[in-house]
Amino acid sequence: MEMVERPTMKNGHPFQKSALLCPGCRKLISADETRCPFCGLPAPGSLWNKTGIIAGFFDEKQFIRTLITINVIMYLLSLLMSSKGLRLSANPMTFLSPDSQGLLVLGATGTIPIDAYHRWWTLIAATYLHGGLLHIVFNMMALAQIAPLIIREYGTHRMLVIFTASGVLGFLVSYLAGVQFTIGASAAVCGLIGSALYFGKSRGGLYGQAVYKRLSGWALGIFLFGMLIPGINNWAHGGGMLAGILTGLMLGYHERTKENRLHKFLSGICIFCTAAVLAWAVLSSLVYRFF
Secondary structure, three states: OOEEEEEEEEOOEEEEEEEEEOOOOOOEEEOOOOEOOOOOOEOOOOHHHHOOOOHHHHOHHHHHHHHHHHHHHHHHHHHHHOOOOOEOOOOOOOOOEOOHHHHHHHOOEOHHHHHHHOOOOHHHHHHHOOOOHHHHHHHHHHHHHHHHHHHHHHOHHHHHHHHHHHHHHHHHHHHHOOOOOEOOOHHHHHHHHHHHHHHHHHHOHHHHHHHHHHHHHHHHHHHHHHHHOOOOOHHHHHHHHHHHHHHHHHHOOOOOOOOOHHHHHHHHHHHHHHHHHHHHHHHHHHHHHHO
8 A cells, every 4th residue: 555645734743644556446545444435445545455455355356366266276175076087188178188077076067057956046157167278278368458447437346346347247148158167257258348349339439440350350359169069059159249238238337337336236246146155165065075
């Protein structure tokens, strides 16, 4: 947390008053403020903020790194849970792939997990699972490139809502389409693409057109890839992209609507539900695998 000294007046004499940058909006405020006068963040000078716990959520790079780290941890756990051991195939599409049993216990979704085992919570968990090294590398590279744009135009809270909702709705569409077994962050990433497409088209102008053109290339590439490579869940991609467009429309972007308490409340629900689902997935899989 950056700290500066701001001179002010007391009894006709200047003195130094401690100030800081609010972790929510990065504006200069008094360190003794109980609530940021600009963004409404409670206790911006609290110990949590000073130690970077809350500030990390608002830091774009740290937030994206956290999402990627969770995906990597879940991928490594899926390898650990695989009863058949690691697959060291020469095929790059299946190199270091967890088996279906390891993915199932950690939260793969589709008609088999939902209809046979009633595991509706897998609609959230499946976003954080991947079927191989190339799979997770590609998805995390896409996330790292697209997420900064969404955070810049929508904010961290709305970006998280778009990401989570697009993953859930994308997998729900693929479930309704009869996809039996599916995983991956690509539905959620396609949601980010959809929200960027909406932003570019809605905003217009040279910048909006540039964003729309750039992300249209991403969308076209993903669908062409899905048509050429077998095993790609195009239903989840299409559903996630549509969900991103609709979520972007409903939530709005910075130039039309500043982030407000509703957005923060929705992101809090997403954080709670995701944390609870992943904790349950990990604990139940450990019990299944080792006990």
